[in-house]
Amino acid sequence: MxxxxxxxxxxxxxxxxxxxxxxxxxxxxxxxxxxxxxxxxxxxxxxxxxxxxxxxxxxxxxxxxxxxxxxxGPGADAPKITSPAAMKSGKRLARPGTFLIEGEHTVPGEDGLxxxxxxxxxxxxxxxxxxxxxxxxxxxxxxxxxxxxxxxxxxxxxxxVSRTAFENAPFGSVIVERLGAAVNAGRPPERRVQAMPLAVHRQGDGSLVWSGxxxxxxxxxxxxxxxxxxxxxxxxxxxxxxxxxxxxxxxxxxxxxxxxxxxxxxxxxxxxxxxxxxxxxxxxxxxxxxxxxxDQTQVVFSSRLRDVSAPVVADETAGGLKVQSGVNWVPFTDALPFHIQVMQPDSSPVPVPEDDPLVPGSIVGLGMFLAKDLQHEDRVEFSDVDVDSYGMPAIRVHYRLTERDHEMLERARAAAIELAEAVGEPFDDTPFTLPLGSSLHxxxxxxxxxxxxxxxxxxxxxxxxxxxxxxxxxxxxxxxxxxxxxxxxxxxxxxxxxxxxxxxxxxxxxxxxxx
Structure with missing residues (x-):
């Protein structure tokens, strides 16, 4: 005891x-x-x-x-997302370290989360x-x-918060320059394409410490x-x-x-x-x-930088990302109403032929985050009868994408293609919309x-x-x-x-x- x-x-x-x-x-x-x-x-x-x-x-x-x-918590034994392919599989999966909400996550006839x-x-x-x-x-x-x-x-x-944790990432300046050429016109300096401010810093040995x-x-x-x-x-x-x-x-x-x-x-x-x-x-x-x-609906798309050659990089450092990783940012504006997180993933999200060697750091992932059309009807309700695994009132989610939300989704897909082409060669023809609730925001x-x-x-x-x-x-x-x-x-x-x-x-x- x-x-x-x-x-x-x-x-x-x-x-x-x-x-x-x-x-x-x-x-x-x-x-x-x-x-x-x-x-x-x-x-x-x-x-x-x-x-x-x-x-x-x-x-x-x-x-x-x-x-x-x-x-x-109560989802410790449930399968988890372990790869980009699993995230796109359509299966209801949580990421490592998290568990899916219990209760009614999607009411029939609604989009849900x-x-x-x-x-x-x-x-x-x-x-x-x-x-x-x-x-x-x-x-x-x-x-x-x-x-x-x-x-x-x-x-x-x-x-x-730091803006320099990934300043030595290969091609970071190339990505900022190419995206900036596509979107910076008319933006104030603080809303131009730039390195993502991150709650992370590098130690003297090069390892990363993430702020918790x-x-x-x-x-x-x-x-x-x-x-x-x-x-x-x-x-x-x-x-x-x-x-x-x-x-x-x-x-x-x-x-x-x-x-x-x-x-x-x-x-x-x-x-x-x-x-x-x-x-x-x-x-x-x-x-x-x-x-x-x-929540923020997410559209993702990938591109491969063109006209770049392999840089000389050090080995992987501790802290969850390799040195070829980088994170840049296209800030939200009312004119281009998307927050765009620009990642250089550690590996290609799609298979690359053996005779087409991958240049480290040359894969660019665009994550488009969309603001929701706010509605009083989008809500979480609680039961006075049923309970969850902790004995607290059970949850029911009511959530719908509006006509405006769908219009913004179409606009985001078009922008993702345009920006992917601005930096390189897109991997696919169509951007992918992640399942609702994926952003965790x-x-x-x-x-x-x-x-x-x-x-x-x-x-x-x-x-x-x-x-x-x-x-x-x-x-x-x-x-x-x-x-x-x-x-x-x-x-x-x-x-x-x-x-x-x-x-x-x-x-x-x-x-x-x-x-």
Missing amino acids: PAQRHYPQRVDVAIVGSGPTAAAYARILSESAPEARIAMFEVGPTVSSPPGAHVKSIPEGADRARAQRASE PVAAMSSNVGGMGAHWTGACPRPGDSERITFLDDLDEILDDAERLLG PDVIMGEATRSNPNFELFDESLVTKVLTADGRASGVEVRDLRTDSTHTVDARFVIVGADAFRTPQLLWASGIRPDALGRYLN YQGTTRMGDQDDGTSVCDTHSEVWDAPGVFVAGNNVIPTATACNPTLTSVALAIRGARHVAARLADAGSAVRNS
């Missing part, structure tokens, strides 16, 4: 989840409110050292595979993500936040004597008293015992499905809860708003309108239709919320001292 753990009876702040945004709350509060007692609860196990590290930073492949499997997935581990999806940190542009931006650029700067600091939530938390959190992390701990309810946050109910999954932890503030940073699920289970059910669900289900008009769940500090003291965090807080990777934006919003909580804690402390 596992030993009984000692959960605190009372804390100042209870944080649900341990992904990038939950980690940002822990970091800012550790820096700005060091006397506050903080408890973080994560349903999954610790899979790395330090806790929350990116699995790509685990040097041994066997250890990395074990960490991924331990992150897969058949491959929507999540992870359960310390670090959440932040232990498995690509590290891409582009800034939102044009209609992606949240116009009612005057300090958006300031908090994006701070998010880059916490995430350790461990990097976000930093030493400020790890050395904070008032911070505690409890893994394998399922928060089943946010508790309220007189309409405001009063604590959480948590089940120790090691012993199946239930505990109550009083808290002045509760931060729910689970993910775009489990954050609204927990609020629903807690009786916190504003009109917009679970609504405006949106689910947003909108606890969206932010500047007024309580029924179309948002939280205010501009991420505090739930209907439950003072309860804050939400994650990609699900983003209120705009984005095409770019959302992590940088969601971490920025978490920083804003955390500063607000820290100020409230300071005010309360002053009130106590002056009473």
Whole structure:
């Protein structure tokens, strides 16, 4: 029988989840409110050292595979995507380190999100993500936040964003030049083709270190004597008293015992499905809860650089990518409304004849991400009767692509062909649309708003309108239709919320001292 753990009876702040945004709350509060007692609860196990590290930073492949499997919750025994061909197979498969959502992922007559997935581990999806940190542009931006650029700067600091990790990748400048010639006209400098900002850096020996939530938390959190992390701990309810946050109910999954932890503030940073699920289970059910669900439809296409010769490159380095890999970026604009991630894969996605030797780094993959046409009807619902593997309300997804979404898909396919031809020779005639839910960039289900008009769940500090003291965090807080990777934006919003909580804690402390 596992030993009984000692959960605190009372804390100042209870944080649900341990992904990038939950980690940002822990970091800012550790820096700005060091006397506050903080408890973080994560349903999954610790899979790395330090806790929350990116699995790509685990040097041994066997250890990395074990960490991924331990992150897969109830889907650990299900088949996984192991190659580009498997992703295009049409089968309902999850990627290593993730598991497909349970419940009704596609309602008959709708498009659904058949491959929507999540992870359960310390670090959440932040232990498995690509590290891409582009800034939102044009209609992606949240116009009612005057300090958006300031908090994006701070998010880059916490995430350790770099633009030089792959600066020596072969042909990177060739790709930027060729794509730039096709799309840069009329763009401001910051929205021209460029290296992708990545939460990754190279060490002195050339190995890569990918930023996970461990990097976000930093030493400020790890050395904070008032911070505690409890893994394998399922928060089943946010508790309220007189309409405001009063604590959480948590089940120790090691012993199946239930505990109550009083808290002045509760931060729910689970993910775009489990954050609204927990609020629903807690009786916190504003009109917009679970609504405006949106993901980024993906179109992929590959090309082979023409007129290039084999460069001299070093051997493979640790960290999940080879030195011939590179990541570039065609930023979203309203004129060309796609976020385009330009990869130099480690190997060809299609067979190459033996008599046609492949030049390392010459394969270019275009990943076109599309912003969703936002709809109130696109939503995740929760059952009052049925439950999932964790005993939480079962999920049902309602999701449709609109006529505008289909028009954008056709436009994206045409743009993919045009850009593939700009850099080289396309491998195929037709770009491929990945199954819906593939991007893992689910947003909108606890969206932010500047007024309580029924179309948002939280205010501009991420505090739930209907439950003072309860804050939400994650990609699900983003209120705009984005095409770019959302992590940088969601971490920025978490920083804003955390500063607000820290100020409230300071005010309360002053009130106590002056009473």
